Amino acid sequence: MLIATWNVNSIRTRLSQIIDWINQVNPDILCLQETKVIDDSFPIEPFEKLGYSVEVYGQKSYNGVAIISKIKAENVKKGFCEGNSDEHIEFFQDQKRLISADFHGIKVINVYVPNGSSLDSDKFDYKLKWLNCLASFLDEQVKQGGFICLMGDFNIAPSNLDIHDPKKYEGEIMASKLERNALKNVLKGRLIDSFRIFEKNTDHWSWWDYRNNAYELNKGWRIDHIYISTELSANIKSCVIDSLPRGNIRPSDHAPVMINLNLDDINLDLFEDEDDFFEI
């Protein structure tokens, strides 16, 4: 099963490129971020024509997430809705940055983490609070049992290996200790970075700034990630960043990232107490 994530920076501007990519790669599940459109205006038909179902959670101009899937999404949830106090939900619900759904017993959580602007900005405070809320949300999902796939645009380079020039950006936005610790607190060791299962010590980027010829100079960051329950690590056959779409005419500034997950030999014993899993 191919599961992919892509910050497309406007679904309407990038539509034909996304359709081309789907035709070429044939993913089973594609999580999108920065769709930048209200739900009523999301172009659902081009995906349905290819046999996909579409779940959207968007808003005007900013943010917006969606899940495109061949398998029908079960238990779709939009925004933070569990494991968080009502005031948290209230605080975060105006920015559409999270959608989750179950597929064959795997809970797919698609996130667009706030950028945060700079460390002295109110937006940075919002980013850390949002990540803390995500940690609580994830705690609740883990409690419910089942495998988890947490993916999307995290706007954080987990280590200096994920930045083309770590010295230049040391301690700055997307590279700070505070953000990295907030991300670690989300993962809590129970989820692992799929990409680093295969690429232990290599430079690969998922985002290149539109400015300063960054893509041509290959000056990028790896800020788009697919985290998966540690129990599933043996089932991941590959994790690849497809950088080619970044070279398109009028590209997104992000590249798609995907994993190939083998579900054939998943150990169902892990879920012997989870009736929900067997109903699917």
Place this chain on the structure above:
DNA sequence: ATGGCGACAGGATGTCGA
């Protein structure tokens, strides 16, 4: 380089992203 580049809303140019 307090600038780059691109999308958006709106109908010029400011805001936002990363």
